[in-house]
Amino acid sequence: xxVQRPVVLIVGAGFGGLSAARALAAADAEIIVIDQRNHxxxxxxxxxxxxxxxxxxxxxxxxxSILSEQRNATVVLGRVCGVDAAARSVEIELRHGGDGPTxxxxxxxxxxxxxxxxxxxxxxDHWERYAPGLKTxxxxxxxxRRLLLAxxxxxxxxxxxxxxxxxxxxxxxxxxxxxxxxxxxxxxxxAALAKDFRRIDPRKARVLLVEAGPxxxxxxxxxxxxxxxxxxxxxxxxxxxxxxxxxxDAAGVVVGEERIPAATLLWAAGVQASPAAAxxxxxxxxxxxxxxGPDFGVPGCEGVFAIGDTASLTDAAGKVVPGVAPxxxxxxxxxxxxxxxxxxxxxxxxxxxxxxxxxxATIGRHAAVADFGWVRLRGGLAWWLWGIAHIFFxxxxxxxxxxxxxxxxxxxxxxxxxxxxTGNLAAQPAxxxxxxxxxx
Amino acid sequence: xxVQRPVVLIVGAGFGGLSAARALAAADAEIIVIDQRNHxxxxxxxxxxxxxxxxxxxxxxxxxSILSEQRNATVVLGRVCGVDAAARSVEIELRHGGDGPTxxxxxxxxxxxxxxxxxxxxxxDHWERYAPGLKTxxxxxxxxRRLLLAxxxxxxxxxxxxxxxxxxxxxxxxxxxxxxxxxxxxxxxxAALAKDFRRIDPRKARVLLVEAGPxxxxxxxxxxxxxxxxxxxxxxxxxxxxxxxxxxDAAGVVVGEERIPAATLLWAAGVQASPAAAxxxxxxxxxxxxxxGPDFGVPGCEGVFAIGDTASLTDAAGKVVPGVAPxxxxxxxxxxxxxxxxxxxxxxxxxxxxxxxxxxATIGRHAAVADFGWVRLRGGLAWWLWGIAHIFFxxxxxxxxxxxxxxxxxxxxxxxxxxxxTGNLAAQPAxxxxxxxxxx
Numbered sequence: 001x002x003v004q005r006p007v008v009l010i011v012g013a014g015f016g017g018l019s020a021a022r023a024l025a026a027a028d029a030e031i032i033v034i035d036q037r038n039h040x041x042x043x044x045x046x047x048x049x050x051x052x053x054x055x056x057x058x059x060x061x062x063x064x065s066i067l068s069e070q071r072n073a074t075v076v077l078g079r080v081c082g083v084d085a086a087a088r089s090v091e092i093e094l095r096h097g098g099d100g101p102t103x104x105x106x107x108x109x110x111x112x113x114x115x116x117x118x119x120x121x122x123x124x125d126h127w128e129r130y131a132p133g134l135k136t137x138x139x140x141x142x143x144x145r146r147l148l149l150a151x152x153x154x155x156x157x158x159x160x161x162x163x164x165x166x167x168x169x170x171x172x173x174x175x176x177x178x179x180x181x182x183x184x185x186x187x188x189x190x191a192a193l194a195k196d197f198r199r200i201d202p203r204k205a206r207v208l209l210v211e212a213g214p215x216x217x218x219x220x221x222x223x224x225x226x227x228x229x230x231x232x233x234x235x236x237x238x239x240x241x242x243x244x245x246x247x248x249d250a251a252g253v254v255v256g257e258e259r260i261p262a263a264t265l266l267w268a269a270g271v272q273a274s275p276a277a278a279x280x281x282x283x284x285x286x287x288x289x290x291x292x293g294p295d296f297g298v299p300g301c302e303g304v305f306a307i308g309d310t311a312s313l314t315d316a317a318g319k320v321v322p323g324v325a326p327x328x329x330x331x332x333x334x335x336x337x338x339x340x341x342x343x344x345x346x347x348x349x350x351x352x353x354x355x356x357x358x359x360x361a362t363i364g365r366h367a368a369v370a371d372f373g374w375v376r377l378r379g380g381l382a383w384w385l386w387g388i389a390h391i392f393f394x395x396x397x398x399x400x401x402x403x404x405x406x407x408x409x410x411x412x413x414x415x416x417x418x419x420x421x422t423g424n425l426a427a428q429p430a431x432x433x434x435x436x437x438x439x440x
Numbered sequence: 441x442x443v444q445r446p447v448v449l450i451v452g453a454g455f456g457g458l459s460a461a462r463a464l465a466a467a468d469a470e471i472i473v474i475d476q477r478n479h480x481x482x483x484x485x486x487x488x489x490x491x492x493x494x495x496x497x498x499x500x501x502x503x504x505s506i507l508s509e510q511r512n513a514t515v516v517l518g519r520v521c522g523v524d525a526a527a528r529s530v531e532i533e534l535r536h537g538g539d540g541p542t543x544x545x546x547x548x549x550x551x552x553x554x555x556x557x558x559x560x561x562x563x564x565d566h567w568e569r570y571a572p573g574l575k576t577x578x579x580x581x582x583x584x585r586r587l588l589l590a591x592x593x594x595x596x597x598x599x600x601x602x603x604x605x606x607x608x609x610x611x612x613x614x615x616x617x618x619x620x621x622x623x624x625x626x627x628x629x630x631a632a633l634a635k636d637f638r639r640i641d642p643r644k645a646r647v648l649l650v651e652a653g654p655x656x657x658x659x660x661x662x663x664x665x666x667x668x669x670x671x672x673x674x675x676x677x678x679x680x681x682x683x684x685x686x687x688x689d690a691a692g693v694v695v696g697e698e699r700i701p702a703a704t705l706l707w708a709a710g711v712q713a714s715p716a717a718a719x720x721x722x723x724x725x726x727x728x729x730x731x732x733g734p735d736f737g738v739p740g741c742e743g744v745f746a747i748g749d750t751a752s753l754t755d756a757a758g759k760v761v762p763g764v765a766p767x768x769x770x771x772x773x774x775x776x777x778x779x780x781x782x783x784x785x786x787x788x789x790x791x792x793x794x795x796x797x798x799x800x801a802t803i804g805r806h807a808a809v810a811d812f813g814w815v816r817l818r819g820g821l822a823w824w825l826w827g828i829a830h831i832f833f834x835x836x837x838x839x840x841x842x843x844x845x846x847x848x849x850x851x852x853x854x855x856x857x858x859x860x861x862t863g864n865l866a867a868q869p870a871x872x873x874x875x876x877x878x879x880x
Binding site: 037038039055056057058060062064065068069074075076077094096102104137148149152153156192193195196197198419420421 | 477478479495496497498500502504505508509514515516517534536542544577588589592593596632633635636637638859860861
């Protein structure tokens with residue numbers, strides 16, 4: 001006769017979900033981690049894959065491998081279709097190829113929804129095919145393919161207008177992702193690609209960074225925003241603030257009243273949470289994030305928590321918990337600990353408080369901005385700090401070595417090692433590329 | 441008034457094409473290298489990408505970057521559709537996305553066809569969707585996805601027969617690629633995946649290597665064949681010789697009279713040259729290779745050469761030039777030199793002679809066979825030699841470092857770093873995956 005252990009279902013193997021699983025390592029419970037992909041990715045470096053500086057495997061590790069030593073944890077490759085909070089069960093679709101999707105029901109005692117977010121187009125979802133966003137490895141390799149193919153088209157262009165449009169890249173959104181993408185693309189064109197073409201000069205590529213608000217990096221101080229703008233312009237990026245995108249199509253973008261012909265548009269302007277709120281019938285904010293209680297509990301759904309980009313919370317100190325990796329990790333550990341305490345009958349934890357250890361953003365090879373509250377840095381020192389912090393937080397030690405070496409190599413040679421165009425070239429012209437699959 | 445320089449068109453940026461381009465570095469000519477992909481791949485290590493040991497970027501380098509310092513060379517990303525040998529022009533299709541394919545005519549004074557080969561199914565081309573082969577990076581990541589998804593399906597299988605079929609992998613063809621694939625898959629299952637599942641034991645996966653002929657590695661001595669068989673069986677691979685595949689489908693394979701249920705079939709049994717002979721209307725052997733003259737010239741086509749896997753030649757010493765990387769490189773340098781001499785009016789070269797520096801094949805982590813004619817090695821020493829030789833011949837120095845570190849890491853930890861399932865899972869069930877694009 002076996003005693004059924006309580007089941008903790010964790011949906012999503014990002015920073016939040018994995019932290020929760022780790023906090024539950026010693027629990028006498030069955031931990032099931034469900035993700036629709038087999039790998040965890042280190043999202044803060046995804047832009048480096050998109051700009052050919054790193055390989056997908058450098059910033060990703062198999063979820064099974066990350067949890068292989070945690071014997072109470074089971075990993076399921078599947079996609080959640082819905083939650084029955086009354087019956088305490090989740091419906092998942094296995095996505096393993098073979099005879100097509102198969103559905104299963106998984107019951108839970110506790111459910112942690114850490115399903116993340118995707119880019120938002122503010123009601124213009126049809127823009128996605130023209131201006132893709134960056135959330136998954138597939139997004140990153142698709143963007144890499146678009147960027148590199150635009151230079152190929154420019155090299156072969158007969159018409160000067162066609163050549164110029166192919167040498168114009170517009171990044172929409174002046175947050176950290178937009179700033180990092182724009183800086184990295186400018187460097188790709190100016191250094192790594194500089195000698196590779198015969199008819200065009202890749203250094204003449206135009207990189208535009210378009211931000212609807214009054215300044216870049218709104219989460220930082222105004223001094224940092226200004227430093228970021230100066231550093232980007234030194235790299236050759238044209239920065240436009242107070243500039244709103246009115247339309248996108250295969251030929252370019254309309255910013256305010258100006259049409260800019262551009263073959264490559266990239267979207268880093270907003271996020272939309274995964275449909276967790278809809279699964280639960282729970283209240284959500286405008287970005288679709290579940291309005292959770294002070295312990296990330298979903299009101300009205302016993303045993304259900306939402307964390308990370310899936311949740312909207314103002315913490316016990318009155319601070320809005322931001323949608324960044326450290327906040328997701330802290331939330332994961334908090335909820336994991338809370339469930340351990342409840343399972344053990346030790347009572348609850350005090351309400352969650354977010355601890356902000358600082359903000360970091362990088363601009364190309366030598367510049368970065370850092371804000372730790374007590375100290376604010378810009379330039380070279382901030383850049384090195386940024387590099388060390390990112391390598392330190394890469395989950396898998398092997399990846400740390402690979403990333404360090406790739407970076408040192410790029411730093412010394414200005415080269416980019418991962419400049420591969422993969423996927424089916426002929427079947428996926430940029431103008432008609434299908435939108436990426438939705439997140440769950 | 442500009443003097444038009446002679447044009448040397450090289451189709452294919454594999455070992456043969458790139459060697460020819462390098463031999464022409466000092467020529468007063470315009471060298472145009474056309475490939476349908478933007479990267480050169482180090483094919484002897486492709487099986488490591490397919491089995492999650494290396495990343496695509498570890499074994500591939502952008503053709504533009506390899507030739508960036510060679511100022512007389514231009515790279516074109518395009519696919520050859522046909523050759524007009526009378527008019528001395530080649531029709532290519534640019535494959536850059538955007539508004540779909542565009543055709544261009546390129547005229548030449550000399551044409552080198554180094555377009556390689558793909559796997560052959562001996563009249564059963566419909567088997568390709570069930571038993572894919574390994575020639576491109578896309579092939580390798582597709583095989584990696586199939587292999588890893590089969591273990592995922594096995595983990596979730598309810599029916600024991602379904603579980604066992606998903607834990608059965610059949611590799612068809614006992615040449616170096618088949619031997620290396622089978623050994624590497626057995627190690628993946630036995631070491632890297634061993635602790636990652638909860639319901640199945642990946643160490644119990646069955647790996648079958650099926651060869652129609654009487655022994656493995658027919659290009660080596662019988663002693664080596666036997667050593668390879670013993671080493672593979674020690675790794676847990678079942679080797680079947682004199683075993684012919686009669687049929688393949690989504691559920692398995694028929695070998696002789698026995699049906700073997702297997703979710704993963706891989707094809708390493710034969711090659712078919714690209715359609716260069718058809719473009720030229722030239723005579724070809726049964727595998728489609730152009731029957732070339734003693735200097736790789738195509739009879740009846742002035743200024744046209746075919747090299748590497750595209751050509752069939754018995755050299756001046758009476759040896760058949762084999763379809764291996766060193767032979768393709770030697771042919772490329774030979775034809776490049778020959779064109780330099782003709783352009784300079786220095787006359788011709790003596791007929792080509794293939795120099796065989798040895799054969800090497802590896803079987804898993806510690807075993808390999810090597811045959812240099814004057815010395816024959818097996819086991820650990822041959823394995824280290826194999827590793828050093830491969831790293832040494834990787835074209836790009838950066839790749840050498842990455843490969844060395846990945847290997848040292850795998851060697852120490854038994855892990856596999858590149859265990860990513862990428863691409864669209866739901867849209868490409870294994871049974872209905874579309875065939876890979878044809879080579880040109």
